[in-house]
Amino acid sequence: MTFMDKVYTLRTEVYSEGWNLWDETLYNRAFRVPKSVEELIFDAEQRELLNKAIAALPEIQRRRFLLYHEYNLNYRQIGEMEHCRPQSIRHSVIRAKEKIKAVIEKYRAGQ
Numbered sequence: 619m620t621f622m623d624k625v626y627t628l629r630t631e632v633y634s635e636g637w638n639l640w641d642e643t644l645y646n647r648a649f650r651v652p653k654s655v656e657e658l659i660f661d662a663e664q665r666e667l668l669n670k671a672i673a674a675l676p677e678i679q680r681r682r683f684l685l686y687h688e689y690n691l692n693y694r695q696i697g698e699m700e701h702c703r704p705q706s707i708r709h710s711v712i713r714a715k716e717k718i719k720a721v722i723e724k725y726r727a728g729q
Contacts, residue, residue, distance in 0.1 A: 679717070682700075683711055
């Protein structure tokens with residue numbers, strides 16, 4: 619296979635993949651049901667409540683929770699960053715989840 623044949627093959631593969639991605643995007647747009655205004659407002663309120671609950675956490679728990687859930691680091695990686703045992707990180711993340719859950723349940727009970 620010559621160099622130009624390889625270039626042509628590569629272009630064809632990229633071109634067809636691009637069309638497949640574009641077709642998939644169109645399919646998703648065509649069959650995705652848009653959310654109602656009420657659903658959008660509810661989602662925004664839930665995000666705001668979650669952000670407030672996370673902000674209310676102590677700094678260490680908040681940092682560990684976000685590293686674990688937002689940045690997808692595991693307990694060992696976070697422990698290496700903070701120079702502590704993975705079990706300590708795990709316990710801290712679990713406590714953060716419990717506190718967040720309590721804030722959300724308290725809010726829902728007040729509605």
